Every structure is written in structure tokens, then in C-alpha cells.
Amino acid sequence: MSLQMLESLRKLSSEVREIDLGSKIRRLHVSELDALTFSRDFVSRNKPCIITGALDAWPALHLWDESYLCSRAGDKKVTMDVTPDGRGDTITDVSGYLDPVNCAGRLPSTDADAADPESTSSAHQSVSGTPKGPIRYFMTPEERKSTLSQFFTLLRTSRHKPEDEVAEELPTCISSGVAERPPQQVPYIQHQNSSLTEEFSFLALDLQPGLPAWMEEVFGEPPDAVNLWIGDERSITSFHKDHYENMYAVLCGTKRFTLLPPCDVWRLHAQQCPAAQWVLEGGHQQPRDTAYLSNRLAAAKEREEGMQCGLYEQEQCVNQRSLAGSCCTGHQGDADTSAGGASEGREACMPADTTGCRNFGEHSSCSQSGPAGLNGSCSQSGPAGLNGNSRWRVRLKESSETVSWCPVEPRPRNILAAKAHYPQFFDPGLPEPLIAEVGPGELLYLPSLWHHFVEQETTTPGKDYVLAVNFWYDMQFDSKWAYYQLVEQLSASLS
Numbered sequence: 370m371s372l373q374m375l376e377s378l379r380k381l382s383s384e385v386r387e388i389d390l391g392s393k394i395r396r397l398h399v400s401e402l403d404a405l406t407f408s409r410d411f412v413s414r415n416k417p418c419i420i421t422g423a424l425d426a427w428p429a430l431h432l433w434d435e436s437y438l439c440s441r442a443g444d445k446k447v448t449m450d451v452t453p454d455g456r457g458d459t460i461t462d463v464s465g466y467l468d469p470v471n472c473a474g475r476l477p478s479t480d481a482d483a484a485d486p487e488s489t490s491s492a493h494q495s496v497s498g499t500p501k502g503p504i505r506y507f508m509t510p511e512e513r514k515s516t517l518s519q520f521f522t523l524l525r526t527s528r529h530k531p532e533d534e535v536a537e538e539l540p541t542c543i544s545s546g547v548a549e550r551p552p553q554q555v556p557y558i559q560h561q562n563s564s565l566t567e568e569f570s571f572l573a574l575d576l577q578p579g580l581p582a583w584m585e586e587v588f589g590e591p592p593d594a595v596n597l598w599i600g601d602e603r604s605i606t607s608f609h610k611d612h613y614e615n616m617y618a619v620l621c622g623t624k625r626f627t628l629l630p631p632c633d634v635w636r637l638h639a640q641q642c643p644a645a646q647w648v649l650e651g652g653h654q655q656p657r658d659t660a661y662l663s664n665r666l667a668a669a670k671e672r673e674e675g676m677q678c679g680l681y682e683q684e685q686c687v688n689q690r691s692l693a694g695s696c697c698t699g700h701q702g703d704a705d706t707s708a709g710g711a712s713e714g715r716e717a718c719m720p721a722d723t724t725g726c727r728n729f730g731e732h733s734s735c736s737q738s739g740p741a742g743l744n745g746s747c748s749q750s751g752p753a754g755l756n757g758n759s760r761w762r763v764r765l766k767e768s769s770e771t772v773s774w775c776p777v778e779p780r781p782r783n784i785l786a787a788k789a790h791y792p793q794f795f796d797p798g799l800p801e802p803l804i805a806e807v808g809p810g811e812l813l814y815l816p817s818l819w820h821h822f823v824e825q826e827t828t829t830p831g832k833d834y835v836l837a838v839n840f841w842y843d844m845q846f847d848s849k850w851a852y853y854q855l856v857e858q859l860s861a862s863l864s
């Protein structure tokens with residue numbers, strides 16, 4: 370049955386391309402469109418296009434740069450999302466951030482037989498008796514309030530890649546042979562609560578006269594949300610879909626959208642993962658100025674002079690106890706195949722006390738791993754910590770929260786492993802994703818339910834950031850939606 374189903378889904382994906390979508394996204398000038406043509410040729414057919422010339426009258430297109438934006442924003446605090454790797458809202462192998470000794474047997478989603486095709490973390494594999502596979506959480510970014518000027522400072526200083534520049538100077542924890550490095554931070558303004566109208570309303574006039582009036586006619590009402598996006602090439606948005614019709618305007622730099630139509634949902638190998646959030650613990654809550662790196666280097670040297678590795682390890686373990694505890698706060702809804710191991714772990718590490726719970730106050734079952742965390746057996750914390758003041762940690766969300774998300778990277782580092790893991794995505798007999806490269810002044814119509822993976826490049830001379838604004842309009846829940854749900858259910862039953 371499932372082979373037959375797979376064949377039918379393959380046919381569906383191919384036919385949709387042959388009948389209507391083709392393999393290229395059409396680019397057309399706004400003057401070629403009106404309500405009727407846009408609705409007939411694109412929206413009703415759930416078909417993307419790139420529109421040129423629609424933003425020509427926006428003052429933002431010419432005015433917006435770092436100094437203008439910062440002077441308009443002044444001291445106002447806005448939300449920036451920060452991650453260690455530029456990946457917010459994505460399935461991440463966090464094994465490098467967990468303590469392998471204390472977490473052994475208690476990890477929520479370990480699959481020892483499956484190498485994560487994107488994982489760069491291998492430190493945990495070297496510790497005998499500990500899980501050898503990736504540990505996947507759906508990670509959301511840390512949300513930090515800062516001024517826009519602090520955001521730009523962090524965007525720039527964090528490009529210094531402390532691990533490259535400072536690594537040679539850093540102390541190495543001998544027992545693991547793994548150098549502890551300062552935590553990398555990648556900031557991205559990407560808050561999606563209609564951030565432009567909620568947090569950046571002082572910029573709204575710069576978007577006048579807005580999108581062509583006929584667009585609202587087509588979508589039936591004003592946009593539900595207008596969002597501002599500011600980042601650089603380090604920030605990547607993983608494959609997902611939205612229940613919105615999306616008009617995505619790029620103002621500076623280039624955005625590359627890798628797109629799959631809704632009927633291809635079965636090719637994305639969605640996985641259910643526990644949900645967690647990145648938290649940068651200690652020291653670096655506020656963006657630093659350029660003195661930050663040199664101060665940190667000096668601190669590292671000072672530390673190196675007086676440091677006993679054992680003490681250092683112990684300090685890490687104190688921090689890691691609550692993380693180990695987090696492995697055993699109930700993921701009752703965890704659909705991962707390792708759930709059995711995780712539940713054993715839950716029993717095995719019930720709290721002796723709750724001293725490790727300071728970041729997990731909301732979880733009554735939150736625990737620490739007991740004396741093991743203090744006995745020096747803790748070997749390393751992966752790329753998280755340098756000096757005991759600052760390290761990325763994984764904070765679990767509500768105890769039962771799991772998220773279904775697509776793990777596929779369209780251009781993976783390890784293509785062979787990726788093909789083995791995600792054969793439906795990389796199947797050479799199936800159509801390739803469509804690519805939309807959207808440059809300054811261009812507007813992408815991204816139809817509802819299309820899966821999109823978004824990268825960006827700082828291609829505008831003199832601007833080392835990418836600026837964009839998007840408009841989300843409510844989608845119509847019509848018969849296309851009902852068909853889509855059928856495909857999604859078939860896809861879920863395939864896996």
C-alpha cells in the first residue's frame with residue numbers, strides 16, 4: 370500500500386509542475402498586473418512570481434541604511450533574535466551543548482544509527498558509553514531587547530568569529546582534548562508579530578504609498594501582519610510553510626527562496642521534536658562594542674594563568690546539572706524513536722534537590738543530575754562555554770511541547786548523508802525546488818502553504834546587511850486547503 374501511495378505522490382508532484390508550475394518563477398513588471406491578472410494568473414493558481422517596479426516610490430528604498438534606521442529608532446528597545454549559529458526555528462543537533470556523561474541514557478531523541486547529515490558536533494561521540502547519535506531539538510532563538518544601534522554593533526562584532534581569532538589563545542580542557550571557545554552569537558531582526566507596525570511604527574511612512582491598491586482587492590482585506598527583517602548571510606530560515614499569502618519586499622541585499630509547492634510536503638521528511646529555546650547564560654546579555662573581543666581575550670589569558678582544569682570542569686558541571694535535568698523533564702508527547710530511553714532517564718534522574726533548576730522554574734519535575742555533576746566526571750560542554758560566565762544553553766519549553774518540523778537542508782555540507790536521510794527530497798527523478806532570487810526593489814509573491822527555505826546575501830555595495838519587509842495576508846481556507854490536508858495526512862502516514 371505505501372509503495373503505491375508513494376508512487377501516487379510522486380505523480381502528483383511531477384504533474385503539478387508539468388501542468389502549471391514549470392521550473393522557473395516568472396518575473397514581471399508591476400505595470401503588467403492588475404487585480405484580475407494577478408488573481409487569475411497567480412493567487413488563484415497558488416503560483417509564485419517576482420514583481421519588479423512595485424516599490425519604486427517607497428522612500429525606504431533609498432533612505433534606509435544603518436545610520437538612518439538607528440537615528441530614527443533612537444533609544445527605543447526592539448526585539449532581536451539571537452542564536453549560536455544563525456538558525457532560529459529549526460531542528461538542531463544540540464549534542465555538543467549537552468553533557469554526555471551526565472545525560473547518558475536520558476537523552477530525548479538520540480538515534481545512534483543515524484548520523485545527522487548537518488551535524489558538526491562529534492565531541493560526544495568520543496566519550497565511551499554515551500550516545501553516539503545526534504540529539505535533535507526544535508530550537509527557537511533567544512529573544513533579546515536592544516536598541517537598533519546595539520543590534521548593528523552585535524551584527525558586526527559577532528562576525529569576527531571569535532572561535533577563529535581567539536581559539537589559539539584559549540585554554541583547552543585536557544580531559545576531553547576539546548578547546549572551549551567563546552560562544553558565537555548571530556543576531557537577526559525577524560520578530561514576526563507584525564514587528565513593523567508594533568515595534569518599528571516610526572518607519573511606516575517610509576513604505577508609502579504601500580503595495581498597489583489592487584493587491585488588497587485580491588486578498589480581500591489589509592495585511593494581517595507587516596514584518597521587518599534585518600540580518601546577514603549567517604541567518605538562514607529553515608524549510609517551513611505559513612498559512613498566509615506573503616508579499617515579500619527586499620530593500621537591500623538579496624534573498625534566495627528555495628521553494629516547494631504544497632503538494633510536495635511529503636518530500637520534506639517532517640520530524641517531531643521536543644521544543645526548546647537558546648539561552649545565552651551569563652556575561653553577554655547585552656551586545657558589546659568592539660572592545661569586547663579584546664577584553665575577552667585578556668580575560669581568557671588571565672584565566673589560563675591561574676586555571677586548574679579540574680576546577681574549570683567543576684564549574685561547567687554546576688551549570689550543566691540543570692541541562693542534564695532538562696533531559697528528563699517530561700516529553701510525554703515526544704514522538705522520537707528514542708522515547709523509551711528518554712523515559713527511563715526520567716526515572717533515573719529524578720531530583721535529589723532542585724538546585725539545578727534555576728532556568729527551568731516552570732517545570733516542576735525539573736531536576737539536576739545529582740552528585741555526578743560535581744565529581745569531576747563531566748568532560749566538556751561542546752562549543753558552549755569559555756569562561757564560566759557565558760555559554761549557550763538549551764532551555765526546554767513546556768514539558769509536553771513537541772513540534773513537527775522539516776529537517777531538510779537543500780544544499781547540505783554532506784550530500785551523501787543527506788541523500789541517504791532524505792531520499793524523497795533528493796530523488797533525481799523528482800522535480801527540483803523552484804528558486805526565487807529576490808533583489809533590492811523586488812517583491813516576491815509567495816503563495817500560502819508553499820514550503821520555503823530562505824538564505825540571504827549582502828549584495829548591496831556599502832551595506833553589510835540585508836533589509837526586507839513582508840506583508841502577510843490571511844489565506845482563503847478553500848477546497849485547495851482541503852486537498853492539501855489530504856496530502857499532508859498521506860505524507861505523515863508514509864513516515
Ligand SMILES: O=C(O)CCC(=O)C(=O)O
Nearest residue numbers: 598606611615617823839
Ligand atoms: O526572510 C526570512 O529569513 C524568512 C522569511 C519567511 O519565512 C517568511 O516571510 O515567511
